[in-house]
Amino acid sequence: MDKNTQAAAPDSIGQKITELLAAINSNDRLAVRAFLDENVVSPPASQKYPARNDLEWLLGLFRITQGVDLLSVAEDTSNSTVVVTVEDRVYAGWHEIRLIMESGGSGRIFEMTARPTLTRNATRTQLATTDLAEQALELCVKGFNAGVFSGAVLIAHGGEVLFEYACGHANKRFHINNGPDTKFNLGSANKMFTAVALAQLTETGQLSFEDSLDNYLSDEWLPASVSSRVKIRHLLTHTSGLGSYFNETFFKTSRDLFRSIDDFKVLVRDDSLAFEPGSEFLYSNSGMLLAGAVIERVTGADYFSYVRDRIFVPCGMFDTDCYDIDDPIENLAMGYVPTSQNRSGWRENIFTHVAKGGPAGGGFSTVRDLHRFATSLLSDRLISRKTRDLLWRDHIGAQYGYGFFVCGEGSDLKVGHAGGFPGISADFEIQLNGGFVTVVLSNYDLGALELSRRLHELVDQIHF
Numbered sequence: 001m002d003k004n005t006q007a008a009a010p011d012s013i014g015q016k017i018t019e020l021l022a023a024i025n026s027n028d029r030l031a032v033r034a035f036l037d038e039n040v041v042s043p044p045a046s047q048k049y050p051a052r053n054d055l056e057w058l059l060g061l062f063r064i065t066q067g068v069d070l071l072s073v074a075e076d077t078s079n080s081t082v083v084v085t086v087e088d089r090v091y092a093g094w095h096e097i098r099l100i101m102e103s104g105g106s107g108r109i110f111e112m113t114a115r116p117t118l119t120r121n122a123t124r125t126q127l128a129t130t131d132l133a134e135q136a137l138e139l140c141v142k143g144f145n146a147g148v149f150s151g152a153v154l155i156a157h158g159g160e161v162l163f164e165y166a167c168g169h170a171n172k173r174f175h176i177n178n179g180p181d182t183k184f185n186l187g188s189a190n191k192m193f194t195a196v197a198l199a200q201l202t203e204t205g206q207l208s209f210e211d212s213l214d215n216y217l218s219d220e221w222l223p224a225s226v227s228s229r230v231k232i233r234h235l236l237t238h239t240s241g242l243g244s245y246f247n248e249t250f251f252k253t254s255r256d257l258f259r260s261i262d263d264f265k266v267l268v269r270d271d272s273l274a275f276e277p278g279s280e281f282l283y284s285n286s287g288m289l290l291a292g293a294v295i296e297r298v299t300g301a302d303y304f305s306y307v308r309d310r311i312f313v314p315c316g317m318f319d320t321d322c323y324d325i326d327d328p329i330e331n332l333a334m335g336y337v338p339t340s341q342n343r344s345g346w347r348e349n350i351f352t353h354v355a356k357g358g359p360a361g362g363g364f365s366t367v368r369d370l371h372r373f374a375t376s377l378l379s380d381r382l383i384s385r386k387t388r389d390l391l392w393r394d395h396i397g398a399q400y401g402y403g404f405f406v407c408g409e410g411s412d413l414k415v416g417h418a419g420g421f422p423g424i425s426a427d428f429e430i431q432l433n434g435g436f437v438t439v440v441l442s443n444y445d446l447g448a449l450e451l452s453r454r455l456h457e458l459v460d461q462i463h464f
Helices: 011-026 029-039 054-065 129-145 187-203 232-237 262-268 285-299 303-315 367-378 385-391 449-460
Strands: 003-006 068-076 081-088 094-101 109-117 151-157 160-167 169-171 336-338 346-348 405-407 414-421 424-431 436-442
Touching: 011 029, 011 054, 011 068, 011 081, 011 094, 029 054, 054 068, 054 109, 054 449, 129 151, 129 160, 129 449, 151 367, 151 449, 187 232, 187 285, 187 303, 187 385, 187 414, 187 424, 232 285, 262 285, 285 303, 303 367, 367 424, 367 436, 414 449, 424 449, 436 449
Parallel strands: none
Antiparallel strands: 003 068, 068 081, 081 094, 094 109, 151 160, 151 436, 336 346, 405 414, 414 424, 424 436
8 A cells, every 4th residue: 555644745636735725714605616616526416315515515614613724644545545634723623634536547536525533632631620621611712702603512420510601692683692591403413302202102112113104104194115114213213215304395485384293294205215224324304203203193292292291391401392483482592604695794594494393303402401311311210221222322333323323332432413504503412431411502503513522522531
């Protein structure tokens, strides 16, 4: 294997990498588009998976980093791969941009992907809990001052809160500040509640994870030829082969029409299977929505009442629910997306997201309520430990269990969920080795992503 690693780019690709970083750091849509048109091959989307959007993720990378600086380049000529490691200018976190070059010596990029990578010294330095708050505060302030983070943060060890912070405005129109009890939209993070609710029903014998969907839902939702092949566990593990109700019909229709679970039938009833259920992983909002419909069919109650009565109230989560966006709920944060088209520099997301959240996402909660949810899970108050362990097992090698992201194994196991949508960014993680809980909620587009990652690195260094 011919492998070359150095701080400056190899001569053969140095100019291309220089142009790539310049395009990212320009934060200019036209400049990024020009780079992509000249240097990147765009393969057609397959029938199963949509085309990647290189333009949006490069612009998004700038949004969360405010620019990146080159650290190193590693070129592997045996598989035409170049790994570019960069450092972001806000939190000093590290990212790897992986470039797969087109065969045939054209010099063009066939594929680009990016992922966070472990930041320098993140595992080599032990951190006392007395130092955690100081370093966490420094990161939060950096994010706020750079204009990339508005929201709330909580880090706890078991029931003890080690760090709590809030910044920015919940409502920019009236300069209302965020606080630890501000209700933020969770995006997909409240898929966890749907999974726990279904798990409770398996413990009472009202359903089985092995039941097929056609046992509960009529062909008003899906034809039997589809629903008979999908099991409940496929919905929770995103292995059903179903897609997302955030489709063309949704975006061309008034949000006001989608509030109850049944309202979404029109968005999923024509869905087909991208693969045989259970054989692959494909993140599916429609699958989680159908899990909520099953809860309603089994319990005879509406989804919202069930999760409120069986999860939120027992946990003391009185600031958590799926609120209608036109209901003037107290202390609820509006979501914001940066834009140069408005005089304020921001756009509220009220015309982008759903009018009311549901089983797949869009509910609201606070950092304190999510801490209560974590402690209830860890103390086996919501479901048994045996069932909890099933939810927290990676079932197909995709780092996903039943409604929870799963990372690592054994003593290094971490579980939780993230959420994102225009104006929405959330991250919830339980580090089982030590019982640490980290919650980052933001009402800025992509606001929680990089901050939560850097906070996780801090938590990983804590020792007693």
